[in-house]
Amino acid sequence: MIQRIRTIVAVGAATVLCAGLAACSSAAPSDGSTVVPGTPVTGGSLTVVIPDAIDGWDPATAMQVSTYQLIREVTAPLLELSPDGTEVVPGLAKSWSYDDSRTKLTLTLADGAAFSDGAPVTPADLVFSVEQWKAGANYGPLYSGIIKSAKASGDSSVVLTLTAPSSALVPILTWSTSAVLPADFGGKSKKEFFAKPVGAGPYAIESEQPGDSITLVRNQHFYAAGQPYLDKLTYRVVADTSQRLVQVASGDAGMADRVPLDSLGTVTGDPQIVKVPSSTISLLIFNHAAAPTSDAHFRRAVSLSIDRAGLISGVYAGDATVATGVLPAVVPGDEGCPTCDWSAFDAPAAKAEAGKSGYSGAPVELLVDSSRGVDLLAAQAIGPMLEAAGIATQIKQVDSATYLTKLAGGDYTMAIGNYAAMAPTPVDPLSFVAATGFLFSGADVTAAGTAIAAVSAAEGTTGQAAAVAPFEKDAYDTTAVAPLLSPAVAAVAGTSVHGLELLPSGLYDAARLWVAPAS
């Protein structure tokens, strides 16, 4: 019923709402200077409406994208990403270098790096932070598998000793989970500290209404001179997409991030729609423990039945690209496998493969998360495609909680799923693939594990691509899952909002956001 309420509200909004006004946010140069067009203006405030509440400030248990976004604004990671998300650039650490054996990584802190309470960031803080990363419940094993120990070196450096050479570590240091925390939580208990953490990110927490809103203010001690531009940044949780778009249209909010592609059609007026290719892969997941999807011929039949290009033009209005592999193509170091052709669409061949599988013709259940409207549309488009190959399907919509439980418990036959890479290294998506038992399909994860080790040991993106290729080839040969496409990621902002550069993960650097004063 609750899910239905949301659906009804969303569908109703799509048919009723159509207005768009431009006003949003407030800004005035804090020094009273004349504004040069295109030049960032310091001062002002911005309200961003986000679809989900953060699940706490502890990076070790972060799960929601909103959490990743906000954590990095308060407790910044050691390193940052370039605006296109493909390169690691200096952040709190101004430089890094490996020794000859590539088992020691020396990181040097940025000049003037300080926490928002004014205390300088020291190597002791970094050593303490590394220990926290390694002890984390969700990501701890990943950090522990790479970092053996951390030791302060001089006044501004720390040396990380690795368990083995790893090309993955530096990209992973851009994660929100690689947050720099004050040593011993600044003298507080862990619980007290994470109730209102102090970090070295561009903003500090001013106030929080759990589950509702969070207000951040400029960190006066931020290491990057002149940034952040905004005085105040408020995040408000608004679950309903239509309502978020209305708030941007009315000027109640300046920006809505992670706007579903199927809702962009309801945006009118003149707000900016910022879209970039995402690091998300949308795919069909097969349960390898249940018939008929336990049969590789059947899985191949399904994959060959799907007109991915048609799906992109019909469902995604062209805002997606055909998947080239199980891992997102935008991740540097992943080039799929040269001999794999996931775009192959061949109904007669699909029919033949279905015949070889001994498929009885009984309808196959296709599980869809009903909160993702675009997935539901995709499922509705895929049904007739499979039907043409003689495969009957039955769409089963469930709420997000049920969807995840069913997937994790193997209580499904086929499902439409999505996952995204957050860091520019194939180890990131590979570790997710392995941790989820090859995306909940129950497929063998040996190749993924081997690929993680090989990518970590490889130098340069060419070497990493070669290390990933066997995994991609194995996934293709067995059709363990059927990658479909990689959709764009979008945000909608008022015309006065500037500096919004979306990363492929949908995150952005809020330190660069600024608002133009009203003319």
Next chain:
Amino acid sequence: MTGWARYVGWRLLQTAPLLLAVTLLVFLITKVTPGDPARIILGPRASEEAVAALSHQLGYDRSVLVQYATFLGNLVRGELGTSARTSQPVAEVIGSHLAPTLWLVAASVLLTALIAVPLAWTAATHRDGWLDHALRSASIVVLYLPTFWVGLVLIRFVALPTGWFPVAGFGEDPASRLRSVVLPAFALSLSLAPVIARSLRSSMVEVLDSEYVAAARASGISGARLFRWYVLRNSLSPAVSLLAVQAGFLLFGVVVLEATFDIHGLGSTLVTAAVGKDLLVIQAITLVFAVAVVAVNLVADVLQGALDPRVRPQ
């Protein structure tokens, strides 16, 4: 002890098993609906071991009976537990989201009365005339308009173009809070007022035909005095009863409209908790709603007794 006190005491006693039944029902519903809370809290990356450990920590691996008994025991001690998603005490969650819902409910009831009473009076005094027929027909049309749709129309055609009312949220001060609940309360009252108005009209027609009204008229009483002291007072009883019966519908409307207008009250918190399988929050808010419905019905009974001596307890 007076008759009233005995009556209220007896009704309160009657509500105890009802509330117990509600807690059991809510508890069972949250148990039988699919979705593992521990998995949802930890996310897709978490191992089965971590999920099992959290389930154990939260007590979800115990028998349903033990879980229910623990829940009831905590409830009796006034401990509503902690939200599994935000780690906030559930009592705090309710406390911080109660005000918007109360404002919305109060404004809706007030607007319902302000719409229903004049409409009913107009229809009753123009009985079987074109105005009566038009009002009754219009009330049927309005009654079947989906509440969320009315809300969206109000956002589009009132809030956005005029800027008089916010499209979303709940203000910081009384004035801005009043502004923020006007449109959702109006949307909600449009779904309640037709029912109340029709009931009130029927009662008013009966009262207007009564001998005591004729006698009052004969003794020169008319206009506002006749309406207030003879017609309205004697017509209200069925409408009050009907409004109490509609309390459940009112709360359902609150859930829908809080979502439509992004008002972070108990209704929208319930939706968020349900999506995230935050069991303790779901149970607590549902219980609050149940208590509210029971309380409204109790107040309605008392009010009816005050309005109509025939239904007063002896």
